[in-house]
Amino acid sequence: MAISTNPYLSVYRTLAPGLPGQHLPWLQNFRNTALEQFSAHGFPSPREEDWRYTNVSAIEKKLFSPKADAHFSAVDKTWLQSQLLADAWIAVLVNGHFCPELSNLDDLPAGTVISSMADALASAEASTIEQHLGLAVKNSEHNFIAFNSAWFSDGVYIRVPAKQVLSKPIQMVHVVTEADAMATTRSMVIIEDQAQAQVAELFYGTNPDNAYLTAAVTEVFLGANAELTSCKLQTESEKAYHFGGIYIRQARDARLTQHNFALGGLLARTDLQVDMGQGAECELNGLYLGVKRQHIDNHTRINHLHPYATSRQLYKGVLDGRARGVFQGRVVVAEQAQKTDSDMNNRNLLLSEDAEIDTKPQLEIYADDVKCGHGLTVGQLDEKSVFYLQSRGVDEETARNMLTFAFANEMVDKVGINNLHGLVLAQVLARFPQQGVDQDWL
Amino acid sequence: MLSIKNLHVSVGDKPILKGINLEIMPGEIHAIMGPNGSGKSTLSHILSGKAGYEVTEGSITYQGKNLLELPPEIRAREGIFLAFQYPVEIPGVSNIYLLKAALNSIRKHHGQPEVDAMDFLTLVKHKVKLLDMDEKFLYRAVNEGFSGGEKKRNEILQMAILEPALCILDETDSGLDIDALKIVSQGVNSLRSPERSFVMVTHYQRLLDYIKPDMVHVLAHGQIVKSGGPELALELEEKGYSWLENQVAA
Incomplete structure (x- = not known):
């Protein structure tokens, strides 16, 4: 092991004996290898191409620490209830630990498993986890992955057996209540052949003044002809650091719709990676809102590895104040992935002089019979539209707010899961850069 | 109703309107005709308050008020x-939201309460029928994906x-076929x-x-060169x- 002064390493020594899966040699091995990799270089540095625009050195300096006591009681139940879908299976993680009292996983159909990652590792599911852990994303991807592999304290494990069509959504809720906490979770979603599910993953901080670190990695496996609607909503506290990665493998003909709302955090980064099988379809929708000095980074990567797959991508950003947004979208079409149909778009609205966006759509095409497009816009509101609304009696400020909200709301409207749409809309309104935005407008 | 006196308007350094005089009484319809580039659209824009124009001389009085001092939304609320x-x-x-917001902004300006939701819907549906439009248009985004004729309607x-x-x-x-023109008219x-x-700016006599x-006014090179009846x-x-046009040049 390389010698490193990374302060997290000494924390790890005290933490390690309490991490789940102590009885599993393969997992110990997996964690040790990850730790070695993390020790060598620490957190990703801006010298790495994928981290050029996002400097995470503050995380290393701050030294967030995992909470051995999960502080379940710190969660205000009335508040939590307001964030839950009315009819769903609920898995709540507090400060990186699954909380059974706040969760509701009753009446699961036969063969469907939803549990904490710790419980799953202690059950017969362990061998399935062994086969899948680190398969959708390697520790070598970057050191947040290695960090997560070594440190994860819990997570959610979901397995939907072949042909099972779930009647209601699954909602994973990550809550951090403590200052300086580190919530490191590893989750796994396995939707077997021809099964269908809807999974929402929500991130909250309960105290706006708390600085903390969320480092969540979710690996998703979609079987042949399986279907998943996935939604991530990140509305962390204003001072929080967030790294969230979702890595998805789609077998042939699998269909994925993914919504990604990045609203919170001082520094937030989301990685989304999709490996597509033959004839698979994926739709990635994203919205990021930045105010004050927020830094919001979204990385997407779609790997077209086999023929006849279709991918659609639309990411929109609204940035105000001194906020900085980053969008790096990469679509790779392998040599054998003929008849690929791919389209990627990134649209940005800058509301202030000091707001900034670094956007980099990339296409890498090695096949010769494909249809691939990408588009990119960075701009201000269309003055013709502002005048049109004014000419109908709407004052200028309201007209501008209306147009900005309409721009963002296109992404909210794509959320098809009934109650989830309302939940997302409420958060988008609460985090909207402008005051006085009214949902009745649309 | 409207009194335009010696109106001079420039865009940048370029004069577009060069001394327009126009008096419109309540109940009157005035047609403004003229070739491309004569300043017809500039006149419409300046009346509604679009930015980007500079009034270098003259005045516009609307119902006794100095129109040029009012921002576009106040002009709209003033009628x-x-x-x-x-x-x-x-x-x-x-579409329906914009209609409601517009109507309520005008009502508020005149110290009236917001329109009752049921009354509003009845009113809108009645007008939709009058213009031979499909009610579905009300619930679509404003003008998005509308054909040229649908937008005008x-x-x-x-x-x-x-x-x-x-x-x-x-x-x-402009851009309307004969059936749409009849409905709009x-x-x-x-x-x-x-x-x-009414001020009707048009390129084509057929509308009339x-x-x-x-009254019909002919606008050429930024001036009204002839006025007359239909x-x-x-x-x-x-x-x-x-x-x-040659008259002006002469």
């Missing part, structure tokens, strides 16, 4: 309505609901009243077969604009 030559698409904002629908005192139609007939004619005035003006439009149809 000025511009039917756009190219109506703007507003993705994400529904939507403008007249807004006008019919807001019941302005001064309607400015900026080439509303019918909509406009149904709004005629002794209190309501369906909406009969009180018969002037017919003369223009026959002779074109060049004989009048």
Whole structure:
């Protein structure tokens, strides 16, 4: 092991004996290898191409620490209830630990498993986890992955057996209540052949003044002809650091719709990676809102590895104040992935002089019979539209707010899961850069 | 109603309108005709308060107020309505919401309470029928994906609901086929009243077969070169604009 002064390493020594899966040699091995990799270089540095625009050195300096006591009681139940879908299976993680009292996983159909990652590792599911852990994303991807592999304290494990069509959504809720906490979770979603599910993953901080670190990695496996609607909503506290990665493998003909709302955090980064099988379809929708000095980074990567797959991508950003947004979208079409149909778009609205966006759509095409497009816009509101609304009696400020909200709301409207749409809309309104935005407008 | 005196307007350093004089009384319809580039659209824009123009001389008085001092939304609330030559698409904002917001902004300006939701719907549905539109249009985003004719009808629908005192139609007939032109004209004619005035900017005489003006003005090189009754439009149809343009040059 390389010698490193990374302060997290000494924390790890005290933490390690309490991490789940102590009885599993393969997992110990997996964690040790990850730790070695993390020790060598620490957190990703801006010298790495994928981290050029996002400097995470503050995380290393701050030294967030995992909470051995999960502080379940710190969660205000009335508040939590307001964030839950009315009819769903609920898995709540507090400060990186699954909380059974706040969760509701009753009446699961036969063969469907939803549990904490710790419980799953202690059950017969362990061998399935062994086969899948680190398969959708390697520790070598970057050191947040290695960090997560070594440190994860819990997570959610979901397995939907072949042909099972779930009647209601699954909602994973990550809550951090403590200052300086580190919530490191590893989750796994396995939707077997021809099964269908809807999974929402929500991130909250309960105290706006708390600085903390969320480092969540979710690996998703979609079987042949399986279907998943996935939604991530990140509305962390204003001072929080967030790294969230979702890595998805789609077998042939699998269909994925993914919504990604990045609203919170001082520094937030989301990685989304999709490996597509033959004839698979994926739709990635994203919205990021930045105010004050927020830094919001979204990385997407779609790997077209086999023929006849279709991918659609639309990411929109609204940035105000001194906020900085980053969008790096990469679509790779392998040599054998003929008849690929791919389209990627990134649209940005800058509301202030000091707001900034670094956007980099990339296409890498090695096949010769494909249809691939990408588009990119960075701009201000269309003055013709502002005048049109004014000419109908709407004052200028309201007209501008209306147009900005309409721009963002296109992404909210794509959320098809009934109650989830309302939940997302409420958060988008609460985090909207402008005051006085009214949902009745649309 | 409206009094324009010696109006000079420039865009940047370029003078567009060079001394326009126009008096419009309540209940009158004035047609403004003229070739491309004569300043017709600039006149509509300046009346509705669009940015980007500089008034270098002259005045516009509307119902006794100095119009040039008012921002566009106040003009709208005071009863000025511009039917756009190219109506703007507003993705994400529904047509019915804009109609309601517009109507309520005008009512609020005049110290009236917000319109009752049921009364509003009844009113809107009645006007939709009048313009032979599909009710589905109400729930679509403003002008998004509308055909040219549908956009123009939507403008007249807004006008019919807001019941302005001064309607400015900026080439509303351009791009309309004969059936759509008849429907739009019918909509406009149904709004005629002794209190309501119209400024119709048009390139084509045909509109005046369906909406009969009180006065016709010919605009060329930023000036009104000839004014007359409806018969002037017919003369223009026959002779074109060049004989009048030459008059200015002379």
